[in-house]
Amino acid sequence: MTAAATPASPLSAKPAGSHLRFYALWLLGIAVLIILPLLFSSGGSLTSFSLIGIAIVFALSYNILLGQTGLLSFGHAVHYGLGGFAASHMMNAVVAHGWPLPLPFIPLFGGLGGLAFAILLGWVMTKRAGTVFAMISLGIGELVASSSLILRSVFGGEAGITTDRTTLPRMFGWTFGPQLQVYYLIAFWLVLSAIAMYALTRTPLGRISNAVRDNPERVQFIGYDPHVVRYLAYCFAGFFAGVAGGLAAISFEIANSAYLGAIQSGLVLFSTFIGGTAYFFGPILGAILVTYLQLGLTSLTSVWQLYFGIIFIGIVMFSPGGIAGLLMMHRPLILAGTFGMMIPSYLLAIVPTAALACGVILTIETVARYSGGDAINLFGVAFNPQSPVTWAVAAVLVVGGFFIARSTWQRIAEAWDRAATVARDRGYLA
């Protein structure tokens, strides 16, 4: 995924018409953000949308490191959490001192909180890339998470720092009490940050970051210091992670040490990687999917994190480009008009692959619920986890599903080769 080229964004490859399409895509995204709460106006869905919005900003900031610069960080939540704390303290200070600062500006201070830490420790951390950077980021993450419990006056200990967003000075008469107003605030910052981060990828700094990711030695030859480039990228990532943390502090009206922890760092890594790091929209897809699954699965099963782990392992092993990579693979085929050759083999693979997935789910749930004895409800069919019938069904689905599915996957690979060859003959690089 590092070496696997970031194709110079296909949107900018051709001038004229594609420019229009490019702006239309962004406008479409903004329109969706505006219309979404009108279609789904219940409190629960507004909260979900807010969470997804925050997750997208966070995942995009992470991709500045992982996708753009090739830095794998296991401690990115540090900036998110510190941004959250900075925003919370700022909100309380605004209220205490009566400063004329309305709520919509607060995420900026969250960003500055994340940036401050990046400036401070980033220079030491980015001295080295690759595995060493990963380990250092893990260590720093643990350091900050543990320190947050010691420095009680800043981090509020176990309880955290609470705020009340409605007591801040108003803007346009909005109190930001209702979730709908908070949603629009998050959406506004989401659009702003997304545009800024996209613009960053088009700057010389963004381009040289890609070069540092792919070949740091060559970058040195042309007169850049990879360390400085990594440091700058790290600072930008820290800033936008801080913005996401500030938004979270506003949305939850609390900042606590869980914001900084390893779980949060792991989640953003999952979102970004599952979505795909090679395309700008990959982390957006990933953040939507992971947050949605997180909200949806927690009510269905107690072992939802295991499913995350399995999905993640599956993506790493079979599709390191993530979901975005999988989708964009089909682009040349669709352009060349040979995608139709793939459809029969895809349809053929659906049934056994779904059977295999059901078998795996049934096995996991059987083990998870064996001692409790709660019934498993798999797509409307009830299974008793203590009955041998369930075990047999699970075994048949897993073993049978696997062997049949594997042969259909081979058919997909063959069909892919044929379709790609035809596409290549027609002049589309597949």
Next chain:
Amino acid sequence: MLELIVISTLNGVLFGMLLFLLSSGLTVIFSMMGVLNFAHASFYMLGAFFGFQLTRWLGFWPALLLAPLLVGAIGMAVERYGLRNTHKHGHVAELLLTFGLAFAIEEIVSMIWGKTPLDYRVPALLDFPAFTIFSTNYPAYKLFMLSVSIAIFVVLLVVLKRTRVGLIVQAALTHPQMVGHLGHNVGRVFMVVFGVGSALAGLAGVIAGPALVTQSDMAAALGPILFVVIVFGGLGSLPGAFIASLVIGLVQTFAVALNGSLASAFGPLDPSAGPSVLTDIWNVTIAQVAPIVPYLLLVLVLIVRPVGLMGTRES
């Protein structure tokens, strides 16, 4: 005071040797394959849980032999069916694979054995005080742990330095292609080394389980410290890992045992100043700081010597 020093030194060396059982496997795997195995601490945890379960079924001594073998087999399977296929996507993908694996193993363990600590007891044969020192009874089991760790250390040293197998492993560390050209099956060497490394981690788990807490978060608690050890010692350096293990083990054990704070050394701060970062730092005891000491050491070493104590490689 002397009592504290003697007991803490013993415990510190013990913890350090335990860390070395883990970090040695991790280091050899890293220098050979370039993969930092994030799931290494998870293999340690699997060792403890398998040890617990097999002890319940067969008794402690068979478990001591079987659990590491089981963990080693799992490690070999991970190398053969996971890492080998991911290798073509680069080291970051391999690291991420083991990260996902660590995540999944923790979930599977807590799914099967629950999230609460297990009642994994010291075997009756070793459940007596070995000696009494300054009115403290030192348990025999801890001496057993120490001797097992030292025995493994010696065996490892002899195998690596004095046998043909060790020669191939050492050669594959630096020149894997050349070893392949000489007709050795590098893939199989990798698989076996990965298996042995995992088995060592499993063994550490079996013997540490009764003395420390056997719980589904033990991998997440130990993992980061383990990575600190190998970065601190210098990635890919066995002597570095050995020194770093002992240093971290001793520092952490002593930190936990000490109860002093700046307030107790220099007197309390003026209470009228109110709570601030300074009062937090002033009042915190060394024992409370113990969990973050390894990470502070890591930051210090990286500032002073970015390649680690004995490291030579850049990345």
